[in-house]
Amino acid sequence: MRAPDHPILSKGDVLLAVENVSLGFGGVKALTDVSFDIRKSEIRAIIGPNGAGKTSMLNCINGFYYPTQGQITFKGVKRPKMRPFEAARGGIARTFQNVALFKSMSTLDNIMAGRSIRMRSNFFWQLFRHGPALKEEVEHRRFVEEIIDFLEIQHIRKTPVGRLPYGLQKRVELGRALAMEPDLLLLDEPMAGMNLEEKEDMSRFILEVNQQYGTTIALIEHDMGVVMDLSDRVVVLEYGRKIADGTPDEVKRDQRVIDAYLGVAH
Amino acid sequence: MTAAADSREDTFPKLLARNARIRPQRTAFRHKDLGIWQSWTWAQVYDTVRAYASGLQALGLERGGKIAVIGYNRPRLYWTIAAAQWLGAIPVPVYADSVAEEMAYVLSHAEVTHAAVQDQEQVDKLLTVADQLPLLEQVLYDEEKGLRDYDHTRLHSIASVIEEGRARLAGEGEAAKLDRELQNGKGSDLAIILYTSGTTGRPKGVMLTSDAVIAAARIGCEFDDLNETDEILAYLPIAWVGDHIFSYAQAFLAGLCVNCPESPETVAEDRREVGATYVFAPPRVFESILTLTMVRIEDASALKRRMFHYFIKHANKVGEKILNKEPGVGLGDRLLWQIGNALVYAPLRNRFGMTRVKVGYTAGEAIGPEIFRFYRSIGVNLKQLYGQTEASVYITMQPDGEIRADTVGRPAPEVEIRIADNGEVLYRSPGVFMGYYKDEEKTAETKTPDGFVHSGDAGFFDANGHLKIIDRAKDVGKMRDGSLFPPKYVENKLKFYPNIKEAVCFGDGKDYVSAFINIDLVAVSNWAERNGVTYASYQELAGHPRVYEMIEKHVDEVNRSLASEPRMGGAQIKRFLILHKELDADDGELTRTQKVRRGFIAERYAPLIEALYDGSPEADISTEVTFEDGRKGVISARVKIRDMEPYPVQQTATLPEAAE
Numbered sequence: 001m002r003a004p005d006h007p008i009l010s011k012g013d014v015l016l017a018v019e020n021v022s023l024g025f026g027g028v029k030a031l032t033d034v035s036f037d038i039r040k041s042e043i044r045a046i047i048g049p050n051g052a053g054k055t056s057m058l059n060c061i062n063g064f065y066y067p068t069q070g071q072i073t074f075k076g077v078k079r080p081k082m083r084p085f086e087a088a089r090g091g092i093a094r095t096f097q098n099v100a101l102f103k104s105m106s107t108l109d110n111i112m113a114g115r116s117i118r119m120r121s122n123f124f125w126q127l128f129r130h131g132p133a134l135k136e137e138v139e140h141r142r143f144v145e146e147i148i149d150f151l152e153i154q155h156i157r158k159t160p161v162g163r164l165p166y167g168l169q170k171r172v173e174l175g176r177a178l179a180m181e182p183d184l185l186l187l188d189e190p191m192a193g194m195n196l197e198e199k200e201d202m203s204r205f206i207l208e209v210n211q212q213y214g215t216t217i218a219l220i221e222h223d224m225g226v227v228m229d230l231s232d233r234v235v236v237l238e239y240g241r242k243i244a245d246g247t248p249d250e251v252k253r254d255q256r257v258i259d260a261y262l263g264v265a266h
Numbered sequence: 267m268t269a270a271a272d273s274r275e276d277t278f279p280k281l282l283a284r285n286a287r288i289r290p291q292r293t294a295f296r297h298k299d300l301g302i303w304q305s306w307t308w309a310q311v312y313d314t315v316r317a318y319a320s321g322l323q324a325l326g327l328e329r330g331g332k333i334a335v336i337g338y339n340r341p342r343l344y345w346t347i348a349a350a351q352w353l354g355a356i357p358v359p360v361y362a363d364s365v366a367e368e369m370a371y372v373l374s375h376a377e378v379t380h381a382a383v384q385d386q387e388q389v390d391k392l393l394t395v396a397d398q399l400p401l402l403e404q405v406l407y408d409e410e411k412g413l414r415d416y417d418h419t420r421l422h423s424i425a426s427v428i429e430e431g432r433a434r435l436a437g438e439g440e441a442a443k444l445d446r447e448l449q450n451g452k453g454s455d456l457a458i459i460l461y462t463s464g465t466t467g468r469p470k471g472v473m474l475t476s477d478a479v480i481a482a483a484r485i486g487c488e489f490d491d492l493n494e495t496d497e498i499l500a501y502l503p504i505a506w507v508g509d510h511i512f513s514y515a516q517a518f519l520a521g522l523c524v525n526c527p528e529s530p531e532t533v534a535e536d537r538r539e540v541g542a543t544y545v546f547a548p549p550r551v552f553e554s555i556l557t558l559t560m561v562r563i564e565d566a567s568a569l570k571r572r573m574f575h576y577f578i579k580h581a582n583k584v585g586e587k588i589l590n591k592e593p594g595v596g597l598g599d600r601l602l603w604q605i606g607n608a609l610v611y612a613p614l615r616n617r618f619g620m621t622r623v624k625v626g627y628t629a630g631e632a633i634g635p636e637i638f639r640f641y642r643s644i645g646v647n648l649k650q651l652y653g654q655t656e657a658s659v660y661i662t663m664q665p666d667g668e669i670r671a672d673t674v675g676r677p678a679p680e681v682e683i684r685i686a687d688n689g690e691v692l693y694r695s696p697g698v699f700m701g702y703y704k705d706e707e708k709t710a711e712t713k714t715p716d717g718f719v720h721s722g723d724a725g726f727f728d729a730n731g732h733l734k735i736i737d738r739a740k741d742v743g744k745m746r747d748g749s750l751f752p753p754k755y756v757e758n759k760l761k762f763y764p765n766i767k768e769a770v771c772f773g774d775g776k777d778y779v780s781a782f783i784n785i786d787l788v789a790v791s792n793w794a795e796r797n798g799v800t801y802a803s804y805q806e807l808a809g810h811p812r813v814y815e816m817i818e819k820h821v822d823e824v825n826r827s828l829a830s831e832p833r834m835g836g837a838q839i840k841r842f843l844i845l846h847k848e849l850d851a852d853d854g855e856l857t858r859t860q861k862v863r864r865g866f867i868a869e870r871y872a873p874l875i876e877a878l879y880d881g882s883p884e885a886d887i888s889t890e891v892t893f894e895d896g897r898k899g900v901i902s903a904r905v906k907i908r909d910m911e912p913y914p915v916q917q918t919a920t921l922p923e924a925a926e
Contacts, residue, residue: 141301145301148300154301154531154532155529208412211412211414212414
C-alpha cells in the first residue's frame with residue numbers, strides 16, 4: 001500500500017509537518033499561521049476552546065480542506081491538493097466528532113468497509129466472491145477479527161451498529177479506522193459524550209493501539225484529564241492561532257494556556 | 267506411553283493419556299478465537315500438556331509445588347491444571363474477577379510459586395501485589411496483547427513454555443523422565459485446592475484428592491449417562507468447584523468436549539453455535555434468559571405474541587407431564603403440545619441454545635418454581651442438584667422423572683446423608699475433601715471423626731425421600747421445647763401467597779412462633795375492590811377484619827403444611843398480626859436488597875412482640891416513618907392480634923438416617 005518512494009520512518013521522526021498553515025472561509029479566518037509537527041509513534045493532542053480551529057486543522061490534515069496558505073508535509077512529501085479518499089490511501093484514517101457509521105450494517109461489515117481501501121481484486125471477482133476475491137476476503141476478515149478481538153467487541157460482531165449504545169459505536173468507529181492500517185490516525189473527540197467508564201475503556205484502547213501497532217495518533221479532546229494522561233505532546237490553539245506547544249506538563253504551566261483555556265474552563 | 271503401567275487411571279493426566287489412546291481423533295477442546303471455533307483432539311491435547319509439563323518443569327515447578335490459575339475459561343488454563351498435575355504440582359484456580367488484594371491473600375496463603383494467567387489485566391494485578399508474594403517466581407500468560415513491552419525475566423507466554431517443553435522432550439532421556447513423573451502420581455495425592463469464595467470471613471482452601479474428584483465426576487457421569495459425544499460450554503469460573511467437575515473432571519473422565527466461549531459476553535450465542543448437550547447455570551442465568559424472552563415477545567407482532575402466550579399456557583398445563591412421561595395426558599393435549607413444539611417451543615429452545623440439551627442443571631440457590639417449570643414445560647430437561655465444594659459438588663440430585671421445584675432431590679449415588687439434631691445436613695461420600703489447607707481447626711469443626719461433613723445448611727427429607735433445604739443451619743433457631751424454628755422457611759411459605767408481601771417470624775427461645783405480616787397492597791386492594799371492601803388508607807385496609815380473615819386462612823394453610831413435614835410441626839404459627847405500615851428500606855427495616863432486618867424490626871416493634879407473647883388481643887404502636895420526600899412523621903395504630911389453632915403434629919415414619 002505505502003508508496004515505495006516514501007522514506008521508511010522510525011520512531012520519533014517527523015511524520016507530518018504543518019508549516020505556517022492558514023485557512024480562511026471568505027472573511028473568516030479559521031486558522032492563522034499555524035505550525036507544528038507530528039512525530040512517528042507519538043500521541044499528539046490538539047486542544048483549545050470551542051471554535052479554536054481544532055477540527056479545521058484536522059480537516060486540513062485529512063485533505064478535506066486545502067490550506068489557503070502554508071503547506072503540509074506528510075512522510076517527507078509536500079501534500080498537493082487532494083480529496084479525503086486520497087489522503088486515506090496515503091495512510092491517514094480518522095474518526096468523527098459525531099459517529100459516522102453505516103447504521104444498518106453490522107459491526108463486522110462496518111469494519112470490513114474500512115478494509116475496502118485495501119481490497120485489490122476486481123469488481124467481477126468480488127461480485128461472485130470467487131477466486132482471488134475469496135482468498136482476499138478471508139485474509140481481510142482475519143485482520144478484521146483481530147481488531148474485533150483487540151477492541152473486545154466480539155459480542156456485537158453481528159449487531160447492526162444503529163442499535164448499539166454510543167460508547168460502543170465509538171469503539172466500532174475506531175475499529176473501522178484501524179482496519180485501514182493507517183500511518184496516522186486522527187481522532188476527533190473520541191470521548192465526547194461518554195461516561196467515565198467508557199472514557200477509561202477508550203483511553204486504554206488508544207494507548208494500546210499506539211503501543212501495539214506503533215500507530216501515530218493525533219487527537220482532539222475536551223477532557224483535560226484524558227489529554228494530559230494520554231498524550232506525549234500537546235498543541236494548543238486559540239482563535240485559529242497556536243499559543244503553546246509541548247509536553248502536557250509544559251503546556252499546563254504555560255500562562256497563556258491557563259488564561260485562554262484552562263483558566264476559563266476550570 | 268507406557269500402556270501397562272497406567273492400567274488404572276487414578277489421576278487426570280493418566281486419564282488424558284488414556285483418552286489420547288482410545289479416542290485420539292475425537293475433539294477434546296474448542297475455543298472460539300477470532301470468530302472461528304479452533305479445536306484440539308485428545309491426541310493433540312495430550313501432546314501439548316506433556317510438552318507443557320516439561321516446560322513447567324524447566325521453570326522450576328516440582329512435585330508439591332503450587333501454581334495459581336487465573337482467568338476466564340481458556341483451553342490453555344485447563345491444560346495448565348493438567349500439566350501441573352502431571353508433575354505432581356497442585357493447581358490453585360483463583361476467581362478471575364477478584365481484586366488484587368483478595369488475590370494476594372489466596373496466593374500467599376496457598377504459597378504459590380508459579381501463576382498461569384489469562385491476560386494483561388491479570389498480570390497487572392499480580393504485579394501490583396508482587397511485594398506481598400515473595401514466593402511467586404514465574405508468571406505465565408495466555409494472551410500476549412499489551413504485554414509485549416513488559417519485563418520478561420519472570421514473565422513467559424504459555425505458548426513459549428510449551429515450545430520450550432517440546433524442545434526439551436527431544437533431548438535424551440527427557441521423555442522417559444517426564445513419563446515417570448506421570449506414573450509417580452497417585453490417586454490419593456492432593457489434586458487441587460479450590461478456594462471457597464467465602465461470603466463471610468477469609469476464603470478457605472478446600473483440598474481435594476484425585477480419587478475424590480474422579481469419584482465425584484464418575485457419580486455425575488453415570489447418573490446422567492454422559493459420554494464422549496456430549497458437549498459442554500465452559501463459561502463458569504474455573505475456580506468454582508462446579509466448573510472443575512463439569513468442564514475438567516468429567517471431560518477427562520467421559521471424554522466429552524469442552525467448549526470455551528469467545529468472551530463472557532458471547533456465552534449465549536456460543537452455546538447456540540456449539541449446541542451444548544450438558545448445561546449448567548445458576549438460577550439467575552435461567553431467570554435472565556426468560557425475562558429477556560418475555561420482554562422481546564412483547565415487541566413481537568400481535569399474531570406471534572398471541573401464538574406464544576397460547577402455547578406457553580398449554581405447555582404449562584401438560585408440558586412437564588409429557589417430559590416426565592407421566593400418564594394422564596390426553597391425545598389431544600399431546601397433539602397440541604407437538605404443534606406448539608413446532609411453532610414455539612423448538613424455536614425457543616434453539617434461541618436459548620438448548621436444542622440438543624440432554625440434561626441441564628441449576629444449583630447454588632433456590633430457583634423460582636415458575637421459572638423452573640417454564641423450561642421443563644417447553645421440553646428442556648432442567649434439574650436441580652445440591653452440592654458443595656467440600657463434597658466435590660454432588661450431595662443430592664434429582665433423578666429423571668422425579669423432578670420437583672421445591673426439593674433438591676435424592677442423595678446422589680454413593681452419598682450418605684444424616685440430619686443432625688439442629689436440622690443440619692451432614693454428608694459422607696467418596697468425593698469429600700481432605701481438609702482445609704493450613705487450617706486444622708476449621709477442618710476439625712467441619713468434618714466429624716467418622717468422615718461426615720457439616721454442610722452448614724439445615725434441611726429435612728420429605729415423604730418421598732427428597733431433601734429440602736430450609737435455611738442456613740446457623741439461622742435455624744430452637745424453641746423452648748426444643749423444636750426447630752427455621753424463620754426463613756416459614757416466612758417463605760407465607761410469602762408464597764400473593765396477598766402477603768413480607769413476613770417476619772419470631773420464635774427463637776420462645777414457647778411458640780408468632781408472625782408479623784405485611785399485606786401486598788396491589789393484590790389486596792384488587793381483592794378489596796372485587797369484594798366490595800371499602801377503605802381509605804393502607805392502615806385501614808391492613809386492619810380490616812375481612813383482610814384478617816383472609817390472611818388467617820393463609821396462615822392456617824401454612825400451619826397445616828408445616829404440621830405435615832417432619833420436624834417442622836413445632837414451628838406452626840400460634841399468633842399473628844398484620845402490620846399497619848409497609849416494611850421499608852427507607853426506614854431501615856429492610857436492606858436495600860429487600861431482605862428483612864430481623865433484629866432491627868424486633869427492636870423497633872418491641873411492644874408488638876411483647877403483646878404477641880403476653881396474650882393480649884391488641885397492642886398500640888407508634889413508629890417514626892420517613893416519607894419519600896425525606897420528611898419524617900409518626901404513625902400510630904392499634905394493631906389486632908389473631909390466635910391460631912395449630913394442627914396436631916404428624917409423626918413421620920422414619921428419620922432419614924436411612925435415606926441411602
